[in-house]
Amino acid sequence: MTRLWWTQIKAVIRLELKKTFFAKRGLWIYVVAALPVLLYVAYAVAMSHEQHRTTEIAREGERRLAYQDLLAVKPGMTKQEATAILGKPPLVFHWTERRPTGPNSTEEILHEDLHYSDGQNDLYLSLANGKVQSINIHEGYNLGEDAVVFAGVFQFFFLRLAIFFGCLGIFMNLFRGEVLDRSLHFYFLAPIRREVLMAGKFLAGLLATCTIFITSELLQTVAFLWHFNPQTRDLYLYHNHGLEHAAVYVGVTFLACVGYGAFFLVAGMLFRNPLIPAAAVLIWELINPFLPALLKQFSIIYYLKSLCPVEIPVSPGTPGLLALLISNADPVSPPLAILGILVVALLALFVSSVQVRRMEINYTTE
Known part of the structure; x- marks a missing residue:
C-alpha cells in the first residue's frame, strides 16, 4: 500500500509541476524572485564603474x-x-x-x-x-558592510515579501486554483486517497517554490560577489565564512518555503478569498518584533530570523520602533528554530489532511 501511495504521489507531483511552473496566474512569482537579483546586478555594475573611476584617479x-x-x-x-x-x-x-x-x-x-x-x-x-x-x-571593499546589506535585503525583502507572496501564489492555488478552473472533480473521482492527493500537491508546490527561490538566492550570491576582485572574493568566501553564510541562506529559504507553504495550503482550503488570511498573516509577521516574547513564538518569521547567519546592527540614534524592527532581541537556538518551523508545518499539514477529506465541490458558489 505504501508503494502504491508513493507511486500516486509521484504522479500527482508530475502533473502539478507542469501546471505550477507554467501557469499564467503565477508568472508574477518569477518577477518577484528576480527583483533582488536585479538589485544586486545593478549594485555590482555601479560598484564596477566606481572602481574603474578610482583606478583612473590612482593612475x-x-x-x-x-x-x-x-x-x-x-x-x-x-x-x-x-x-x-x-x-x-x-x-x-x-x-x-x-x-x-x-x-x-x-x-x-x-x-x-x-x-x-x-x-x-x-x-x-x-x-x-x-x-x-x-x-x-x-573603502572600496568593505566586506562587513556588504554582508550586512545582503542580510538586510534577505530578511526584509526576500523572506518577508518575496517568499511570502510566492508561497501564497503557489500553495493557495493548489486547491483553490483547481476550483476556479472547475477541474478539482477529476482528482476527486480518481482512485486515490485525498490525503495522498494533498501530499502530492504539497510536495509539488514545495519543489516549485524551492526551485524558484533557492535559484534566486544562489543568483543573488553570485551577483553580490561579482564586483569583488578575485582576492577579495576568496577572502570573503573562505576566510569570512562566506560559503557558510551562503549555505545557511539556502537552508533558511527552504524552511521558509516549508513553513509558509504548509500554512497557505490549508488557508487555500479554508477560505474562498485568499486576501483575508494573507493580509492577516502578513500583518502578524510584520508586527512580530513588537510583540511580547510569548506571542513572537507563534510566527514563522521569528524562527527564520533566528537562523539567519548575520545579525543586522542597530546604529546609535536609530528611532525606537525601527530599532525593534531591525533587532532580534529574543532569538532561539538553531535546533529549536528548525523544530519550531517543522512543527508549524506539520500542524498545518494535519489540518489540511482533515479538511481535504471533508471538502465538497460546489462550482456554482464560486
Missing part, C-alpha cells in the same frame, strides 16, 4: 600609493606635509570663504579639497588655510 596621481599611505595623513598637518607623503593630488577643488570677524571686517579663508586614491580606496582631505581639517577615507 593620475604623482606616485603609487598604498593603503598605509592614506592612513599616514593626520589632522593638523600642513599641505606641504601631506603632499610630501602622498605627492601632488590628482584632483583639487578650492574656494574662498569670507568669514565675518567684526562689524565691518571679514577674514578670507582658503579652502581646498584634495582627492587621492590607491586604486581601491579613496582619500578626501579638507584643508583650510593650508592645514588639514578633516579626513575621510572611502
Whole structure:
C-alpha cells in the first residue's frame, strides 16, 4: 500500500509541476524572485564603474600609493606635509570663504579639497588655510558592510515579501486554483486517497517554490560577489565564512518555503478569498518584533530570523520602533528554530489532511 501511495504521489507531483511552473496566474512569482537579483546586478555594475573611476584617479596621481599611505595623513598637518607623503593630488577643488570677524571686517579663508586614491580606496582631505581639517577615507571593499546589506535585503525583502507572496501564489492555488478552473472533480473521482492527493500537491508546490527561490538566492550570491576582485572574493568566501553564510541562506529559504507553504495550503482550503488570511498573516509577521516574547513564538518569521547567519546592527540614534524592527532581541537556538518551523508545518499539514477529506465541490458558489 505504501508503494502504491508513493507511486500516486509521484504522479500527482508530475502533473502539478507542469501546471505550477507554467501557469499564467503565477508568472508574477518569477518577477518577484528576480527583483533582488536585479538589485544586486545593478549594485555590482555601479560598484564596477566606481572602481574603474578610482583606478583612473590612482593612475593620475604623482606616485603609487598604498593603503598605509592614506592612513599616514593626520589632522593638523600642513599641505606641504601631506603632499610630501602622498605627492601632488590628482584632483583639487578650492574656494574662498569670507568669514565675518567684526562689524565691518571679514577674514578670507582658503579652502581646498584634495582627492587621492590607491586604486581601491579613496582619500578626501579638507584643508583650510593650508592645514588639514578633516579626513575621510572611502573603502572600496568593505566586506562587513556588504554582508550586512545582503542580510538586510534577505530578511526584509526576500523572506518577508518575496517568499511570502510566492508561497501564497503557489500553495493557495493548489486547491483553490483547481476550483476556479472547475477541474478539482477529476482528482476527486480518481482512485486515490485525498490525503495522498494533498501530499502530492504539497510536495509539488514545495519543489516549485524551492526551485524558484533557492535559484534566486544562489543568483543573488553570485551577483553580490561579482564586483569583488578575485582576492577579495576568496577572502570573503573562505576566510569570512562566506560559503557558510551562503549555505545557511539556502537552508533558511527552504524552511521558509516549508513553513509558509504548509500554512497557505490549508488557508487555500479554508477560505474562498485568499486576501483575508494573507493580509492577516502578513500583518502578524510584520508586527512580530513588537510583540511580547510569548506571542513572537507563534510566527514563522521569528524562527527564520533566528537562523539567519548575520545579525543586522542597530546604529546609535536609530528611532525606537525601527530599532525593534531591525533587532532580534529574543532569538532561539538553531535546533529549536528548525523544530519550531517543522512543527508549524506539520500542524498545518494535519489540518489540511482533515479538511481535504471533508471538502465538497460546489462550482456554482464560486
